[in-house]
Amino acid sequence: MLIHGWGRYPVRQAHCATVHSARDVAWQLQRTDHAWLARGAGRSYGDSALAPHVFDVTHANGLIHFDPQSGQLECSAGVALQDILQVMNPRGWTLPVMPGTAFVTVGGAIASDVHGKNHHLDGCFSAWVVSFDIVLGDGRRLTCTPDGTPALWHASCGGMGLTGVIISAVLQLAPQRSGWIDETTHRTAHLDDTLATFAQTAEAPWQVAWLDCLATGRHLGRAHISCGHEASTDRPLPSPGARLTVPFTPPGSWLNRHGLRLFNSLYYHRQRRRIAHRQVPASQWFFPLDRVLHWNRLYGPQGFVQFQCVLPTGEEAGLKVLLQRIADSGAGSFLAVLKRLGPSNGNLLSFPIEGYTLALDFRLTAKVLALLHELDAIVLTHGGRVYLAKDACLDPSTFRHMYPQWEAFQAVRRDYGALGRFASWQSHRLGLESD
Numbered sequence: 001m002l003i004h005g006w007g008r009y010p011v012r013q014a015h016c017a018t019v020h021s022a023r024d025v026a027w028q029l030q031r032t033d034h035a036w037l038a039r040g041a042g043r044s045y046g047d048s049a050l051a052p053h054v055f056d057v058t059h060a061n062g063l064i065h066f067d068p069q070s071g072q073l074e075c076s077a078g079v080a081l082q083d084i085l086q087v088m089n090p091r092g093w094t095l096p097v098m099p100g101t102a103f104v105t106v107g108g109a110i111a112s113d114v115h116g117k118n119h120h121l122d123g124c125f126s127a128w129v130v131s132f133d134i135v136l137g138d139g140r141r142l143t144c145t146p147d148g149t150p151a152l153w154h155a156s157c158g159g160m161g162l163t164g165v166i167i168s169a170v171l172q173l174a175p176q177r178s179g180w181i182d183e184t185t186h187r188t189a190h191l192d193d194t195l196a197t198f199a200q201t202a203e204a205p206w207q208v209a210w211l212d213c214l215a216t217g218r219h220l221g222r223a224h225i226s227c228g229h230e231a232s233t234d235r236p237l238p239s240p241g242a243r244l245t246v247p248f249t250p251p252g253s254w255l256n257r258h259g260l261r262l263f264n265s266l267y268y269h270r271q272r273r274r275i276a277h278r279q280v281p282a283s284q285w286f287f288p289l290d291r292v293l294h295w296n297r298l299y300g301p302q303g304f305v306q307f308q309c310v311l312p313t314g315e316e317a318g319l320k321v322l323l324q325r326i327a328d329s330g331a332g333s334f335l336a337v338l339k340r341l342g343p344s345n346g347n348l349l350s351f352p353i354e355g356y357t358l359a360l361d362f363r364l365t366a367k368v369l370a371l372l373h374e375l376d377a378i379v380l381t382h383g384g385r386v387y388l389a390k391d392a393c394l395d396p397s398t399f400r401h402m403y404p405q406w407e408a409f410q411a412v413r414r415d416y417g418a419l420g421r422f423a424s425w426q427s428h429r430l431g432l433e434s435d
Contacts (some may be wrong), residue, residue, distance in 0.1 A: 003054065006296055007045040008303030009364050009392065012425060018056045022167045025055060026139030035423035035433075038165040040105035041080060044112060045306045046392030047425035048160050055165055057107055063087060064168065071173040072130060077107030077166045082290075084171075085283070094176040094282075096128045100337075102287045107166040112389040113158030113350040117206035117228065117286070120342040124350060126157035132169040137421030141167065155412035158350030160388055162409075162427055163418045180231035181206075181285040185276045191221025191320055195356075198340050201227045206285075208339050213323065213332035213360055221323055223338065224271060228285060237281055245293040249301055289335075299363045307372055308359035308387040309379040310341055310352060318382030319356060322375060326360070329371050336360035348409040351387045359390070369393060388426070396431030406432070 004011045016039075019025050028036065037051035040058060060078040067073075071093055075084065081095060082102035088094065099114040108114075109125045110132060116122075131145045134156060142164075146153045156163045186201070188194040194209060201207060204227035211223045289295055296304070311318045319338075326332050337359045341352040351357075362368045372393045376386060385402035386394055400406055410432065413419050423433050 003039070003042070003050055004303070005045045005047070005049055006043050007305050007361075007364075007392070008296060008299070009305060010047055010050070010425070011303075012047065012050045012052075014051060015053050016056050017053070018059055019165075020059050022133065022135050022141045022165075025135040025165045025167065026141070028055070029135070029137065029139045029421065035421055036165070037422060037424045038077075038107060038111070038161045040078060040108035041103050043101055043104045044108065045390045047429065048112075048389055048391065049108070050425045051423060057165070057167070058105065060167060061105075071175070072170055073173055074168065074170045075106055076168050077110075077132070078105050080105055081109065088173060089176060089179060092176055093173040096122055096172070096174040097125045098286050099125075100287065101290055102283070103290065106169050106171070107161075110157055110166055110169060111159060111161045113345075113347055113352075114389070115341065115352050117208045117339060119352055120202070120207070120340045121205060123342060124157070124345055124347075124352060126347060126350070127345065128172045128174075129157070130170040130172055132156075133167050134164040135167055136164045137417035137419075151412050152416055154347045155349075155409050157345075158347040158388075159409065160349065160424065160426065162422050162424065162432065163413055163416060164422060176230070176282075178231050178233050178235070179237045179282050180233055180235060181228045181280050181282050182231045183278050183280050183285060184227045185271060185278075186225045186227070187271050187274055187276075188221075188223045188225060190218060191323065194221050194223045194225065194338070195316055195319075197225050198356075201225065202340075205229055208337060211323070211336040211338050211358075211360075213326050213336035214330070216324070216327045220320065220327065226285075230282075231279055233279070235279075240283070243291055243293050246295055246297040249297040251301065299361070302364045304361050304363050305368065305372065305392045306359060306361050306390045307375055308351075308357060308390040309375070309384050310355050310357040310387075311379065311382050311384040312353050312355040314355075315382040315384065316356065318378060318384065319358060321378050321382075322358060325371075325374060325378065329367070331362050331365075331368050331371060333361040333363075348405040348412070349388060349403055351385065351389070353385065355384070357387075359387075391426065394430060396429075399430045 003014045039054040057078040060076040062076045064074040098116045113124045115124045206228035209223040209225040344353045
């Protein structure tokens, strides 16, 4: 069958084996000698979740046990975050860290060590994982904890599925007072204003900025910064209603340069005041794009790539270089996001380092692929790195400079029998496999 990530690029042929349990995974590993890769909801980008042989873990999707005293939830790795929220939110509990979509699986969230709008305060998803069970290359099932198996823990959280197949996990949930977010949105005039506003609103539990990535000159880096606090209210939540959907893939992209420039300008000016306040349902605030199913089809049959990087504190000048290059290319997107990240967590291939992360989509063209290599070089010059869960183009040398702990990561894979047993198209591209 043909598989791809959310960007629909690249597309690869794969043999897919459906697994329901650790026993199913072990049986496949013991009867074959080729490498496998666990695959969840397909919400990563590029080729990070693509391989010639993949385990479909989405059928291992149960909620196993919840302790209302401690707030700890045991669940299968194939369960989607949205399913956890649907069950636990009415009981007054929520996930402490949530990425930009609720459709990702728990196993994928751990393997990518996803982060949210509150990383500067609450860290990555892995900070709230108590333990997980992983099937190793020889078929053994092992319970992994940060204290009991620290090397495997730090290699697997953010390890892109290359250490084994995560089959279940115990998560620490957080109390939820209401399902509403008090949002304050600041409209900024340029990048310096944007960064200053981030600093002035640093106490907000959640921060995220939409950037006009096609603005230039004195408007370069202008933005809307949304700051969220959990609302204390008994106000009932509205009915979720039917989701919108993009029913088919148009023959060409509707997101051309002129349309994007118009959209960005209109979106920036939709808020006329410097500061605006409103109250928003939490699901809408955390996952705005989840309200439109199959929105990735808007980029046309060739698909798109997402570029996400982080530049460390002190290298904010690199953001101006990136934004100027993107604006000059005219290849920006309607969705350009800037967030502030806190300190790194010691996981060997985890993405966040303290600084600012910039993410945006590009409709796939040959010029865009060349542009991505330019952006990678700018990021490397400023001591940053590219998010592996979004990567489609990194070369081995750039990867090794961005992730200097890659050799320690490989040593853990070797010690736990993962080399030759778990691999992806991305891991081959990055030089992590011996062909």
